[in-house]
Amino acid sequence: MGNQRIRPIRVLIAKPGLDGHDRGAKVVARGLRDAGMEVIYTGLRQTPDQIVTVAIEEDVDTVGISILSGAHMTLVPEILRLLKERGGENILVYVGGIIPDSDAEILKKMGVIEVFGPGTSLDVIRDAIIKHLKRS
Amino acid sequence: MDIVKKIFYRDRYALSKAISIIENREDGYLDILKDIYKNTGKSHVIGITGPPGVGKSTLIAELAQEFVSQGKYVGIIAIDPTSPFSGGAILGDRIRMNDLELNKNVFIRSMATRGGIGGIATTTRNIIRLMEGFQMDVIIVETVGTGQADVDIINVAETVAVVLSPNLGDDIQTLKAGMLEIGDIFIINKIDIEGADEAIAYLENMISIAKYPYKEWMPVVIGTSALKKMGIKELVDAIYQHKKNLSASKGIPKRNERVLQYEMEGIIYDEFMNRMRYMMEHDPETKELMTEVYNKNIDPYTASQKILEKVIDKNKFNGK
Structure with a gap:
């Protein structure tokens, strides 16, 4: 019998580190909700350990990291490392925020799927998530 | 080790995965529930x-x-x-x-x-x-x-x-x-x-x-x-x-009976709804019957009764 329930995509929107600006994270969370995804939002000032713990407990398909503090080269690699260590290597990681192009390239080499700068439309983010989940 | 045993030994990762399987009604979800009941x-x-x-x-x-x-x-x-x-x-x-x-x-x-x-x-x-x-x-x-x-x-x-x-x-x-x-x-x-x-x-x-x-x-x-x-x-x-x-008192057993009844009604309801939707969308006989209703050759009440009988009859139901 055909599976009658479609599995909604589960997304964790995370704000790591000392960064109190969550308007962008909330706009993205809302946009992905409207695209039919289940979005877990955990609030401000999360440690990489917390973010990875939640990602595993909630069995999310993807983690979107919103970061405007400039500490992305420390926080993002740590999140990637912990995900790998705890069996979450299949969880796709996206980064959004103020990230210089040269850093974005390095992050992508480390395993980040995509880096979204200011002004990225919600459609682009949604399509990127759907496209990569189909492939993986 | 199978997933139910892993859960019994408090493997948090296994619990998390199992929750998704149940929530999404993925293949094998009923086996997990059957197995974990004990x-x-x-x-x-x-x-x-x-x-x-x-x-x-x-x-x-x-x-x-x-x-x-x-x-x-x-x-x-x-x-x-x-x-x-x-x-x-x-x-x-x-x-x-x-x-x-x-x-x-x-x-x-x-x-x-x-x-x-x-x-x-x-x-x-x-x-x-x-x-x-x-x-x-x-x-x-x-x-x-x-x-x-x-x-x-x-x-x-x-x-x-x-x-x-x-x-x-x-x-x-x-x-x-x-x-x-x-x-x-x-x-x-x-x-x-x-x-x-x-x-x-x-x-x-x-x-x-x-x-x-x-x-x-x-x-x-x-x-x-x-x-x-x-x-x-x-x-x-x-x-x-x-x-x-x-x-x-007798309170807890009474409550547990109610909880169990609710759970079983849910399982039956789920299975029933899945079968019914499948029939409505894929069964040629049922589709034909619906056309007949549409053309007023048969009333919707008699037709629904026929579909209901087919949904619950294991021999007639060919959805699996």
């Missing part, structure tokens, strides 16, 4: 319900801390609504539970209602089973922020606590049916703000004139402030006392 039944399932914004999540975080400090392993299922338009959801209860996230004796899972209308999801009872199979001591279920009549929580929890806050209405509000009939424990949270004394008085008055099914338990009213950590110990004591009193 390991269930030892957890104290506590339902926390109440209107949006009264402080349910914050209170649960404090409650869980208290249970953990007594050496208990705590599972939390936090439910938020699915959008009827997009099918998406914002699951934001964890924001209030940040301090628990790294606690190794707490497992939190957010759930969207996915069409469930009684304040919980249709699969919530199944997820509780998984957490029981994990040998949780306490399982706390937070419903969506409820209105007056979202009362499904009584069908999955042994102890139901209704959380309210001051200034939600006068004593006539507390007389109405629904929410205020289902509480074993009533909590006025935010007792540090004005109007708390009146709210407690209204509720106590309502309880004193109502009838309750078990003589071993009269609902109690407890004042708490989750933010200021007031009243939490008293609340935990009341929760224990409720289970103790009902265990000594």
Whole structure:
């Protein structure tokens, strides 16, 4: 019998580190909700350990990291490392925020799927998530 | 090691994966539930319900801390609504539970209602089973922020606590049916703000004139402030006392029978709905019948009866 329930995509929107600006994270969370995804939002000032713990407990398909503090080269690699260590290597990681192009390239080499700068439309983010989940 | 055994030995990763399998009704979900049943039944399932914004999540975080400090392993299922338009959801209860996230004796899972209308999801009872199979001591279920009549929580929890806050209405509000009939424990949270004394008085008055099914338990009213950590110990004591009193009476078996009936109705309903939808969409005979109804050669009532017989007849049903 055909599976009658479609599995909604589960997304964790995370704000790591000392960064109190969550308007962008909330706009993205809302946009992905409207695209039919289940979005877990955990609030401000999360440690990489917390973010990875939640990602595993909630069995999310993807983690979107919103970061405007400039500490992305420390926080993002740590999140990637912990995900790998705890069996979450299949969880796709996206980064959004103020990230210089040269850093974005390095992050992508480390395993980040995509880096979204200011002004990225919600459609682009949604399509990127759907496209990569189909492939993986 | 199979997944049920892994869950029994408290593998958190296995629990998380199994919850998704059940929630999505993926292949093999029934086998997991069948297999885990023998390991269930030892957890104290506590339902926390109440209107949006009264402080349910914050209170649960404090409650869980208290249970953990007594050496208990705590599972939390936090439910938020699915959008009827997009099918998406914002699951934001964890924001209030940040301090628990790294606690190794707490497992939190957010759930969207996915069409469930009684304040919980249709699969919530199944997820509780998984957490029981994990040998949780306490399982706390937070419903969506409820209105007056979202009362499904009584069908999955042994102890139901209704959380309210001051200034939600006068004593006539507390007389109405629904929410205020289902509480074993009533909590006025935010007792540090004005109007708390009146709210407690209204509720106590309502309880004193109502009838309750078990003589071993009269609902109690407890004042708490989750933010200021007031009243939490008293609340935990009341929760224990409720289970103790009902265990000594016929109350708990009666409740467990109701819980079991609800669970089984859910399984049958799910299977039935799946079969019916499959028939309506894929069975040529059924489609033909619907055309006949459309052309007024047969009435919809007779046709529905025929379809119903086919859905429940194992020999006739060829959906598998």
